[in-house]
Amino acid sequence: MKLTKLTALAATTALCAPMAMAADMANEMTIVSWGGAYQESQLKAYVVPYQEMHPDLKVIWDESSAEATAKMRAMTEAGNVTWDLVDVVASDAMRMCDEGLAAELNHDEDLAAAPDGTPATEDFGDLIVSDCFVPQIVYSTTFGYRMDKVGDTPPSSICDVFDTAKYPGKRALQKRPIDNVEWALYCDGVAKDEIYDVLSTDEGVERALAKLDTIKDQVVWWTAGAETPQLLADGEVVMGSTFNGRLFSAIAEQNQPIEMLWDMQSFDLDGWIVPADLPEDRKARVMDFLKFATDTQRLADQAKFISYGPARASSAPLVGKHAILGIDMAPHMPTDPANSGNVHVYDYEWWADNRDDLDAKFQAWLAK
Amino acid sequence: MSDTTHTGPVLAADGTPLKRSLARALRMQKIRALMLIAPLLLFVLLTFILPIADMLFRSVENRIVSDTLPKTVVALQDWDANSGQAPDEAVFAALAADLQVAAEEKTHTRVGSRLNYENPGISSLFRKAGRKVKRWDLAQDGPFKEQFFKIDKDWTDPEVWRTIQTYSGAYTNGYFLNAADFQKGAEGAELRPENERIYGTLFLRTLIMSLAITVSCIILGYPVAWILANLPSRSANLLMILVLLPFWTSLLVRTSAWKVMLQQQGVINDTLVWLGLVADDARLVMINNQFGTIVAMTHILLPFMILPMYSVMQTINPSYLRAAKSLGATNWTAFWRVYFPQSVPGIGAGSILVFILAIGYYITPELVGGTKGVFISNRIAFHISQSLNWGLAAALGTILLVVVLALYWAYDKIVGIDNVKLG
Numbered sequence: 001m002k003l004t005k006l007t008a009l010a011a012t013t014a015l016c017a018p019m020a021m022a023a024d025m026a027n028e029m030t031i032v033s034w035g036g037a038y039q040e041s042q043l044k045a046y047v048v049p050y051q052e053m054h055p056d057l058k059v060i061w062d063e064s065s066a067e068a069t070a071k072m073r074a075m076t077e078a079g080n081v082t083w084d085l086v087d088v089v090a091s092d093a094m095r096m097c098d099e100g101l102a103a104e105l106n107h108d109e110d111l112a113a114a115p116d117g118t119p120a121t122e123d124f125g126d127l128i129v130s131d132c133f134v135p136q137i138v139y140s141t142t143f144g145y146r147m148d149k150v151g152d153t154p155p156s157s158i159c160d161v162f163d164t165a166k167y168p169g170k171r172a173l174q175k176r177p178i179d180n181v182e183w184a185l186y187c188d189g190v191a192k193d194e195i196y197d198v199l200s201t202d203e204g205v206e207r208a209l210a211k212l213d214t215i216k217d218q219v220v221w222w223t224a225g226a227e228t229p230q231l232l233a234d235g236e237v238v239m240g241s242t243f244n245g246r247l248f249s250a251i252a253e254q255n256q257p258i259e260m261l262w263d264m265q266s267f268d269l270d271g272w273i274v275p276a277d278l279p280e281d282r283k284a285r286v287m288d289f290l291k292f293a294t295d296t297q298r299l300a301d302q303a304k305f306i307s308y309g310p311a312r313a314s315s316a317p318l319v320g321k322h323a324i325l326g327i328d329m330a331p332h333m334p335t336d337p338a339n340s341g342n343v344h345v346y347d348y349e350w351w352a353d354n355r356d357d358l359d360a361k362f363q364a365w366l367a368k
Numbered sequence: 369m370s371d372t373t374h375t376g377p378v379l380a381a382d383g384t385p386l387k388r389s390l391a392r393a394l395r396m397q398k399i400r401a402l403m404l405i406a407p408l409l410l411f412v413l414l415t416f417i418l419p420i421a422d423m424l425f426r427s428v429e430n431r432i433v434s435d436t437l438p439k440t441v442v443a444l445q446d447w448d449a450n451s452g453q454a455p456d457e458a459v460f461a462a463l464a465a466d467l468q469v470a471a472e473e474k475t476h477t478r479v480g481s482r483l484n485y486e487n488p489g490i491s492s493l494f495r496k497a498g499r500k501v502k503r504w505d506l507a508q509d510g511p512f513k514e515q516f517f518k519i520d521k522d523w524t525d526p527e528v529w530r531t532i533q534t535y536s537g538a539y540t541n542g543y544f545l546n547a548a549d550f551q552k553g554a555e556g557a558e559l560r561p562e563n564e565r566i567y568g569t570l571f572l573r574t575l576i577m578s579l580a581i582t583v584s585c586i587i588l589g590y591p592v593a594w595i596l597a598n599l600p601s602r603s604a605n606l607l608m609i610l611v612l613l614p615f616w617t618s619l620l621v622r623t624s625a626w627k628v629m630l631q632q633q634g635v636i637n638d639t640l641v642w643l644g645l646v647a648d649d650a651r652l653v654m655i656n657n658q659f660g661t662i663v664a665m666t667h668i669l670l671p672f673m674i675l676p677m678y679s680v681m682q683t684i685n686p687s688y689l690r691a692a693k694s695l696g697a698t699n700w701t702a703f704w705r706v707y708f709p710q711s712v713p714g715i716g717a718g719s720i721l722v723f724i725l726a727i728g729y730y731i732t733p734e735l736v737g738g739t740k741g742v743f744i745s746n747r748i749a750f751h752i753s754q755s756l757n758w759g760l761a762a763a764l765g766t767i768l769l770v771v772v773l774a775l776y777w778a779y780d781k782i783v784g785i786d787n788v789k790l791g
Contacts, residue, residue: 067753098495100474170632175739206563220656221739235633349492356755357488363747364566366739 025285026084028058033087035063036226037249041305042087044323046293053292057285068092072101072275081275084286087136090129090269091348097132102273103283104131110287112295114314123296123312127269129348134294135271135311137302140334140343141179142265144232144247145239147257158264159187161239162215172228172240175221177362178351179241179266182344184211186264196350205358209365221366232258244334248307252325252332262339266346271311309335420769427762430540433532436479437466441536449530450554454523460512464501471498485757486542486552487531493520530554543763567744567764571771574743577662578726584666585673585722586715593677593714598686608678615671623732626664630655630736656738664736669725673718680714680789713789720779720788724772744768 031047033039039061047059064071068088075081088096096102105111107128111120121128127135145155150167160167161183173180182195188211190198198204212219220237222228228242229250244265250256272294274286292298299310300318307329310316319330330336334343380389402409434441439462447455470476480494497519509515516523534552535542542552549565550557559565592611596604614622629635632651640646654660684707692702730745737746744764751761779785 070753070756073756095477098474098477223734234631236631352495353484353489353492356485356757359755360564360566364564367566367569 024281025288026279026281027056027285028060029084029282029285029289030060030062030082031085031087032062032064032068032083034065037306038245038308039063041302041308042293044305045302046289046298049298050289050292069096069101072096073099076101076276081278083275084278084282085290086273086275087270088273090133090135090271091351093133093271093273094130094348095352096273097130100276102132103276103278105134105274107134110291112291114296114312116314118314120294123314125313127271127311129269132273133269133271134273134290135269136294136299137270137308137311138267138335139270139308140244140262140265140267141174141241142244142247142334143239143241143261143263144228144250144258145261146232146235146237147259149235149238154259155239155261156263158183158261160261162187162211164215164218167238169238170218170220170231170236171215172220172222172231172237172242174241175223175366177358178346178355179344180212181205181208181358181362182266182346183264184208186344187211192344196347199350199358200354205361209361212365229256229258232256244332245306245308248332252307252322252327260339262334263342264344265334265339266344267334268346269311270308303329303333307332307334309333423762424766426759427543427766428539428541429759430482430535430542431538432475432479432482433535434538436470436475437463437532437536439463440466440532444529444533444536447529447533449526449533452526454513454526455529457511457513459529460516460523461506461510463516464504464510464512465506467494467498467501468504468506471502481756482759483531483535485546485760486535487527489522490528490531493522493528496520497523543759544767546760547763547767567747570742570744570747571767574727574745574768575771577658577741577743578723580662581665581669581726582673582719582723584662585670586719588666589670589673589677589718590711590715593674593681594711596674596678597681597684611671611674614667619668619731622668623664623735626660626667626736627655630660630663655736656741658737658741660736660738661733661741664732665726665729668732669722672721672725676717676721676789677711677714680717681711684710713787716779716783716788720776723775727768727772 031042033042043061051057051059062083065087068086069092072081072083072086075083086102093102097104107121107124108119111124111134113119114123124135127138129135143155143158143161145167147154149169155161155167161171181199185195185198185204185208186192188207199208220231220240222231222240222242225243225246228237228240229246231237231240233250233254233256239261244260247258247260251258251260272290274283274290278286294312296312296314297318299312300315300320302308303310303315303319304321304323310319316335319333321327322329331338334340377385377387380386382389440459443459443462444455447459467476470479476494476498477491480491480498483494484491497516500515500519504512504515522528545551545557546560547567549560549568551560552558592607596607596611599607627634631637632653632655634655636654637646637651641648641651646652654663688706688710689702692706693699697705727743728745730743730749733742734746734749737743745768748761748764748768751757751764776785
């Protein structure tokens with residue numbers, strides 16, 4: 001009895017060529033993500049189907065993406081990296097790649113091609129911002145406002161945020177200079193493509209802070225993405241910036257009286273990196289998973305659960321309906337033509353160089 | 369046998385001198401005692417003392433520059449920082465050699481970000497140069513000076529070179545200067561521009577607010593502790609549960625509860641509007657400022673004040689008060705002259721606990737403090753996990769540690785640490 005079972009097992013292993021490789025793959029994998037609805041969408045779209053194919057695999061989740069760079073640095077210094085796959089924003093991916101914390105990938109070999117055979121590098125296009133980075137989604141930081149508190153003419157331009165006469169009440173802004181100073185300069189009359197030139201001068205920074213000064217006593221500063229939807233739902237603020245998926249969840253899933261303002265939404269990318277120098281078996285497992293999780297169908301599937309645009313061009317036509325609500329997801333994507341009329345793509349390179357300096361000025365300004 | 373005729377040392381039964389025998393017995397005892405506490409000692413050493421020592425070290429450590437750019441640092445020694453000119457070819461050749469190695473090991477960006485703390489913009493210089501230099505053939509492609517200028521003209525800027533030279537030592541006081549709102553200028557330390565000074569304000573605010581929280585804990589906690597100590601034990605136990613129940617509730621839950629209570633559309637404001645005390649469009653702002661932090665932290669730290677006070681008050685003999693009254697003292701005099709002095713050790717213990725806990729708090733201020741109600745620890749957390757400037761975080765932490773120790777010392781001088789009782 002026991003023997004026949006073993007022979008049968010050996011026979012199946014020999015028959016399925018890909019299964020033979022599974023022997024050198026680790027059966028445990030630690031994935032790091034952001035928690036909440038976003039991690040849920042990854043679980044449902046990638047991990048559950050993958051685990052159905054590999055029932056022995058145990059997946060451990062860690063919700064430390066917000067501090068991923070710091071923790072990766074600490075783990076690398078200690079010589080004990082316990083993570084296998086890390087979800088980070090593009091700027092963190094660049095930083096970790098430059099510092100040698102993330103493994104460099106060969107995108108065409110390591111990732112699945114599109115169904116029509118287009119290689120991965122072409123399918124992802126410019127979104128591969130770093131050799132270590134596999135983009136998953138395009139998301140944006142944008143504004144939501146309370147429909148019932150803005151009168152008959154709802155805000156249509158980002159500059160309405162700075163107009164406290166027309167729209168009295170508090171605003172929620174993220175407690176960091178990124179995006180805020182760009183929006184401030186834009187609304188102070190600086191052309192979109194000159195924003196970073198202006199910001200590179202001391203006068204430019206002063207100008208941005210002076211513009212922010214006009215609404216400073218009306219601002220509630222947030223640090224976690226969930227705060228703005230909560231503040232809006234409570235009626236604590238009239239309008240506030242946050243990630244578009246959080247606003248979608250408040251509007252469509254929780255029926256809050258909130259509306260989106262897509263003007264000057266700030267595009268950003270989120271995706272995977274693989275820690276450098278993983279042991280062979282763990283690396284084999286994570287690369288196998290990565291190939292599966294970033295193929296065209298899987299990225300399109302994720303959009304069933306959250307309103308973030310898939311990073312592959314070939315996934316876009318496959319985006320369908322919300323898994324539970326059954327509503328069309330395409331119009332809720334930041335990349336939808338109706339929403340992306342006036343977008344702002346923030347300059348990672350510029351921020352990488354000037355973040356410390358500007359942050360010091362911004363924090364001192366806040367404290368005053 | 370007579371002792372008077374014996375001149376040698378006193379001997380024990382086995383013939384060894386008594387002194388040595390005694391010392392050996394004592395030593396055995398000491399070793400046994402040490403072995404008993406060894407697990408704790410080791411634990412404290414490994415998990416408390418070593419990390420603190422490591423933090424202290426990180427705040428001055430600056431090996432990264434001389435480790436990553438060893439040749440450049442040596443070549444740059446002779447360059448005159450005040451010459452107003454970029455260094456000569458030898459330095460650039462050394463830099464090319466160093467950068468090639470560093471780019472291979474991917475350490476050039478770390479040096480770049482280290483120097484970027486002192487001179488914003490350097491990080492991108494190193495990143496750009498690293499990419500190009502990797503492909504150079506050092507033996508043939510020279511001279512390098514012109515090529516560096518081609519990569520970025522900022523390599524001609526003597527300021528950049530002065531920064532590298534200034535921070536080429538293995539140790540630096542740069543982080544401490546920064547933590548005290550200073551920077552290294554051309555002529556030694558100078559105050560940072562006014563729009564970048566932040567840490568002095570934050571340290572002062574942390575101290576003042578922690579003090580305010582301690583005082584409000586004393587004012588609120590003292591009567592409660594007194595009632596607890598003087599009620600019959602059945603009702604005292606019931607009250608004790610009311611003190612302990614919030615103490616056992618998660619810190620985050622309690623902080624979030626305060627958010628619900630204090631916000632403008634919150635319970636307190638709603639009640640005030642309903643009572644007609646506050647107009648609907650003029651609701652009080654009680655959160656995201658210092659007031660919110662003080663209220664929430666007072667509530668969270670109150671048990672740390674009440675418990676030591678209670679245990680001290682319990683030991684005060686009630687007959688002292690009765691004696692004072694029978695000798696003609698009024699209620700107030702009896703309390704102030706007899707009871708209060710005996711309860712001071714409890715206040716002292718509670719105050720030290722609350723103050724030192726408050727000074728290092730960061731979760732509650734982060735959630736309810738807005739911009740005006742955050743502490744220095746929020747800044748330290750920011751540098752640890754966001755800006756990754758661990759050296760500066762370590763320097764700020766070291767200053768905080770020194771401030772706490774200094775205050776503890778002052779407290780010992782003024783009140784006397786012997787007067788602190790936990791029970």
